[in-house]
Amino acid sequence: MNTTLNEKSLFLKIITNLTFWVLIAIVVGVLVGHYAPDTGVKMKIVGDTFISIIKVFIAPIIFLTIVLGISGMGDLKKVGRIGIKSLVYFEIVTTFALAIGVIVAYLIQPGKIDKTGLNIQDASQYTNAPQKEFNWLHFFMENLTLQVLLVAIIVGILLNYYSKREEVVAVLYKCSNIVFKALKFVMYLAPLGAFGGMAYTVGKFGLNTLMPLGKLMLTVYVTMFIFIFLILGSILRYFKVSIWSFIKYIKAELLIVLGTSSSEAALPNLMKKLENMGCSKSVVGLVVPTGYSFNLDGTSIYLSMAIIFLAQLYNVHLTFGEILTVIGLLMITSKGAAGVTGSGFIVLASTLTAIHKIPLEGLAFLLGVDKFMSEARAITNFIGNGVATIVISKSEKEFVAIKEDTLEP
Template sequence: MGKLFRNLTFWVLVAITGGILLGHYRPDLAQMQVLDQPFQLKVMGQELSVGKTLSEFLSGIFISLVKLFINPIIFLTITLGIVSMGDLKKVGRVGAKSLLYFEIVTTFALVIGILAAMLIQPGSGVDTSAVKGGDISKYTKGSEEFSWLKFLKDNFTLQVLIVAIITGVSLTFYKGKDKVVQFLQPLSKYIFKGLHWVMLLAPVGAFGGMAFTISKYGISTLLPLAKLMGTVYITMALFIFIVLYFILRMYRVSIFRFLKYIREELLVVLGTSSSEAALPTLMEKLERMGCSKSVVGLVVPTGYSFNLDGTTIYLSMCMIFLAQVFNVDLSFAQVLSIIGILMLTSKGAAGVTGSGFVVLASTLTAIKVIPVEGLALLLGVDRFMSEARAITNFIGNGVATIWIANNEKEFDRNKMELAFNRVHETEDVVKDNIEGETINH
């Protein structure tokens, strides 16, 4: 029993359950105002925000704290990874292979989303009057066209990725690189140690996130769109347990053991609806299970911007859903156009709050067949589907890293077995005891 109470997974599950109960039975308490106005601050390219209600305040504090660690960890991991890799040809090969993998898998996700929506037809017979409309102006404003320059400008994480690559490559030519590495390696360890302390607040963030969602939207108001939600969740589950299953099976890695290994991170993502909340610890766990630091450092941050399997499925299904709601018969050419445009615009759906709606608005505007006003239908249900998006994106990036590490022969299966069997936890305890005894003596 004592071991259970020390388990972070247990407390996150308790927090999620508590958040649902509070949001359902005491929405007034969940929506109780604790700040006069929302607090927003931009630090190191990350938009940190804390809402004025109790539930938003709790979830916002946790997510904002985790965001502070993302860019420093990405910079240090990539820089040290490239320096340790040494061979610049290998760096280029891994980067090119990652982008090719991302494009193939996300395109496959797009097609799956469209086929599933066409087969199940969640938008057929939806009574639009049963769902309250909302102000969609903030989502449609400036969504007329997609610009790679704007995408780079708005995505600070991608900027950090580029700077880290340049720094890593530059250090390989620098004669005094050993001194720089000796400074960066301990710094990286301290940052990860600080992150571990912050992750102890994960139950607080999960509690606030769930309480906010249930108290604001409720469950009964979502019944008209339950079919869409069910379709999205089923499709993403099939993508994980069929597509990603076979991708890992190519290198004899079990998707089920991997999911069990990252279960704490998955619960954090579920509770907060944000893959950012567990991104740094995913990178650490992938290294611990045998992926080389250099591959993890290149693939995970790049995938954060380009490998959004869950978002891609969601966007394609919502497009077809809205077409069905408004009785728009899409031709085969128009469906191909949707796939082509989403292949481009979906790459801009990372790291920006409400980005899913912006991308959807961009695509609807470009297609000019489905009314953009249809976005108002999705406002209430979007939050409930964001958990599925974030979890699928999160798992997809982990699978991509494992696949590329194996493909590059940069994967240690012995480490994987130790990690999956949780042997490292025992080793860490023994190591801490030894270090403690050494200090005492």
């Protein structure tokens, strides 16, 4: 009897899992594109419609995320030096992660297919604006994304000096919750988007387009592994803590993150363990929650790598200035992209929309494997926030005697 109930429970869990339906959609899309290529090409409208719906959320999500993030710095001022040091550390490490994503993507070139991408000679036919000589003024004037970013930054700063800031922030939080809930429902259409994108891509360009997706997944996992053990490991070693010991110490929380694909699921336990190992309660209470919006190492690596991957896939050449622009945009838009289903695609869509060179339709193609890389992003974000807390605690001499386990190398 119990066995039957368990089997029914497992079956119900599987069929109600969005990832399961995305996977099914990918398989069906590949089959349709391969065996009925003409039909597959016609499915382009399905993928494009999904992307169009996602684009509706770009402006409000960027505005709300940036305003709330900056206005929250009012609380950081109360702790002065620790708050500033945390933000500086977050920006340096995440920018470094963005750069690593770009460098590795160019070295391994996961989006290249026989050195020709998708054999598209002129990718501008897929973008919203024709290619022309780069001009910063035109770039800004034609760019809703940058305009929203600038307004959000100004509003966020001014809000810190407004006497009724808390009341406004409370309203904005309610608006943010509504927008993200709406986005959550839209993401239930992800299987349709994955199907449309995969059917069109395979139907038009053949099965060889699947190879770059597998290569991208492998590249992302390898890059994040190197980042954790080489970059974060070196940072911890400077403060005389072993990355291996730290990972072993939080292994239970890492399993939670792995199972849920969300670093937020284990946030309370992480905070308790950081306090138990010696970090002061005040530092933990400040750094960990702030880090969930500003210190997204795994997300940063994935986003920058995904942009370069799509550029390679469509055989689009990005100048050095455009690459710096991408990194600059992602430095801002990637903040707050963790823990919310679909927010990563908002960041990618806003960046692609801003640079006007890489086909936005590529997002539907990328959607096919995004779910399978979410675990790597979440785990890297999680470990990165733990490392940041230890670093700030040690540098501020807010690291007391270790209460359980020793993490010294």
